[in-house]
Amino acid sequence: MRTWLAAGALIALLGAAPAPVNRYPTALGTDLGVTKLIAESDADSAISGVQVFVAAGLDRETASNNGVSALVAECITRTLVDGVPLRDAIAADGGSISYTVDGRSVHYYLEARSEHLGALVTLFAKALTAPDFSAATLAVARASIAARQTGFETNPLSVGIEMFRRSYYATGAGRPALGSSASLAALSSRDVAAFYAANYKRHAVLSSVVGDMTPELGEALRKLASALPDGPVAQVPERAHAIPASAPRIVAHRDVAAPWVVVGFAAPSPSSGDFGAMLVLESLLSDAFDRNSATTLGFLEKSVGAFYLYDSTPASLVVYVNGSQVDPSLALRELLLVSHSLSQRPLGAGTLNRFKAAAEGQFLSDSVNLSDRSYLLGAFASQGLGDDAINAALAALERTTAADVQRVAKAYLQRYIVALVLPRQQ
């Protein structure tokens, strides 16, 4: 009888098996002595990617040296290593290097066949620890960054987000990632060297790897950090201005065909218990206004979209309205009504599940390639989500309840800044 009961219980358990959950391979942290490495292993990956984060991002810039973080990074990729510019040496060895400046860090991304990646990190370390900030290299680096600025300025969404960030952040985190033509022109070799000397310390480095974590790669990363000077990493304030209840408006004119509106809100950091709920709100605000398209729309085709920006602390949420698709005034009014409504009553179970699924799908599809995964792993870990940070974020999303969404909407979506990017003739 007991056997029958046990079998019955087993069948019931099997029948009630939980739905499969989506998880990345478990990421593990390794203390390399002078620095930390977090790795997520894809055993069948022919290539691997590593992000080397240096705490030398926008939040360490001042108004007078805006753009210096990017200039340092650009010079490093152009520094001669064994007589060849670093980026060329890496390309010739069958790899690639790129960098991104964000609010809290500059992160260098290297990618290559897994068995070559350690050797390429060693090449990178040579340039990182002995960069060339000569006037000639600086001039080429400045021109390269200026070209990227031009592309940035012609994108109304980028312009609108930057306007909001400038207004929201009380630190360098709100400044343009690539500086401005004027600020870059004013930066001398001495300024660049000073920023490097102040921030490129061994304890300012964190690395994250996705792919095949070889012992050679671990050793190369340990040596890279060890070769940087010791010394304390200065703490920087992570502050934002309180958003006034008056909903300030900022206006800029650009060569754009139609007006764009960017509405910026404060948002919780990834380590906050509110993170999952804000992901749901991002998804909801991104999809709630769009016509029912049979295929998934790109950001240019959408009338309204949302981005949860958690590269800086505090984080923020921006919702954009594309004036070429919808009347911006009408969409803005509807957006604010929805934001208010979300804070007033909880979502129904069906709606919550739908938007949780959409939020999870969006999160996953933004973190598929090696570059995005390794970035997220390091960025989340540095914000306190632990070593297995991406899976922790997914778990936070799964735990989110309707009450969480309502509470977070109430806490964050009631105050906002409106940035308007208008065509020049308007």
Add this chain to the structure above:
Amino acid sequence: MTGTRKLWAALLGAALGAAALPARAATGDLPDLGPNVTVGRLPAGGGTVIVRPAQGAPVAAIELWYRAPSTGFGPKPMPAIARLAAQVVAASKPIVGGPLGKTVSEAGGRLAITVYSDSISISAAVPASAARTIVRALTTAYFAPVVTEEGYRAARGEVEQESQISSYDPETVVRDAIFAQLFSAGPQHFPSLGDPKDIAQIGFADVKAFATRAFRSQNATLVVSGAVDSGIADAAVSGRPAEGDDGPEAPATPELAASAAPVTKDFAETVGGYGWIGPAISDTREATAMDFIADYLFRNDDGYVTRQVAEKYPDAMMLGQFITLHDPGVMFVVYSGKDNTPALKALVDDGFAHVQKAMAPATFAAALEAFKYHLLSDLQTPTQIADNFGWYSVEGAAEYAPGANGERGTYFKAADSLTPDFVADVANKYFSKSPVVVTLRPGLAEKTKQQ
């Protein structure tokens, strides 16, 4: 500046297809794509199914590829009918359940449809937990397509808008102009997406007839990649049985133009472009050499040409690509840099002259290493892997897909067989002929009106 290192045309949105492709999908042997790839048949006499499980992100790419002319099966070409028909199927609500687009979106996925001259792909990228559900939903929708008037109305507006947006894209406009000149008839002669006027002329009955004829299990290649098990193809449905008029479509033999005159068209900015006929996909060594040349000259920011462009004209747009096709392939280049466009042309000319001479051994070795890395790097996501298998399958050479058999496969062997002399010979063979030259300029329409 934009370069490109995509070695197949999955992201290009247009290409030409096959003359008489091997009927492998319906009757022949299954290709051997390596130990990590399961190849089989769709149920009830359907086409091929390719499953490539991969570790990593918990996502799956599920793609259906069809060989079908973008201009329709009838004698009168209807540009965009394939694109519109696929969109109508995704938008139409069947008797049971919701439209496919809604099903994918509610699973947290993204649905995309990409049309080429002779083929079309319907692609869903979804969380892995939803993969089985979406394999079933996608095959249900496209193996026995339901086409409703409501779906037709919604889809037509969407495809018109897509067409409008693509008409502002210089790459699309130049590529379409090059193909129109290189080929004198057949689907390759026409833009695969058409313009809004073309789309407005396609009626509901046309769409229904096309969907019924083109979207059949027997004509499909299903590719699944990502965090899935190799048995996921079990979730595919059988589809409707083959009917008398369901046989393989008449071969769409590309008709090469006897000569190609230069083309000048009105556009918002000054843009230039070239196009040459290249080797067929069956000539794997030559086709791989052309991919290598495109990578060497035009890869992002560090190609022989793109590097000079980045340094001298950082605001300019420049891209070049060899489109690997059944027969023949096409090399094309497009560039734009306002007043500097003539100077860009000089850099492109210099690049093509440069590759007609054998490279120094060290330069060649570095370029080949970089090329192979770019191939691997372009196969890192489930969608890239699925695109790769789907594209090479519909072009009739699945085993030549760079993802097949990894670095021991046909493609990498062809890459390893390249030498500086061989690459120079291939460049001479194809680029010493006159290319199709396309020039886009502002103000031409106004001038024509005044005349």
